[in-house]
Amino acid sequence: MLVAVISSLRSKDPSSQVGAAIVSPKRHILGTGYNGFVGGVDEKSFPWAHEGDWLSTKYPYVVHAEENAILNSTAYDLEGCSLYTTLFPCNECAKSIAQKRIAEVVYLSDASRLREPREAARIIFTAARIACRRIELSSTDEILGRLRLVLDRHRGQNA
Numbered sequence: 001m002l003v004a005v006i007s008s009l010r011s012k013d014p015s016s017q018v019g020a021a022i023v024s025p026k027r028h029i030l031g032t033g034y035n036g037f038v039g040g041v042d043e044k045s046f047p048w049a050h051e052g053d054w055l056s057t058k059y060p061y062v063v064h065a066e067e068n069a070i071l072n073s074t075a076y077d078l079e080g081c082s083l084y085t086t087l088f089p090c091n092e093c094a095k096s097i098a099q100k101r102i103a104e105v106v107y108l109s110d111a112s113r114l115r116e117p118r119e120a121a122r123i124i125f126t127a128a129r130i131a132c133r134r135i136e137l138s139s140t141d142e143i144l145g146r147l148r149l150v151l152d153r154h155r156g157q158n159a
């Protein structure tokens, strides 16, 4: 989950940074992703707005973190994998997750403002027997302390 959180830091969405990571049954990380505009475009020419005329919002153009993690995956076969995501998936991502036979979705929060896509995702996950569970990042202070130690060590090596 920490890898998903760190992936979310790369998102340029000013209102919602989401990260995802796919882990194999043997616990190898196969793919990561964050929400961002489709590749190969001038990102500055696309809107981040989440209200107003649909074509003037981000929704038609943004690829979600979960979808990007699947697309960026180093493996074609994701059957039985776990997908870690900082935000409970929408129905569009749920379809891809089910199509790839991912076995489990682990999420940090389900606080998305889009209620119906989330409900549809739950229906898809139930029908496809995909397990869902919410976890909390325990001992955040310990994680940050260890990160700081590693970063300080590298900074010291460069000094």
Ligand SMILES: [Zn+2]
Pocket (backbone or CB within 6 Å): 064, 065, 066, 089, 090, 091, 092, 093, 094
């Ligand atoms: Zn989605």
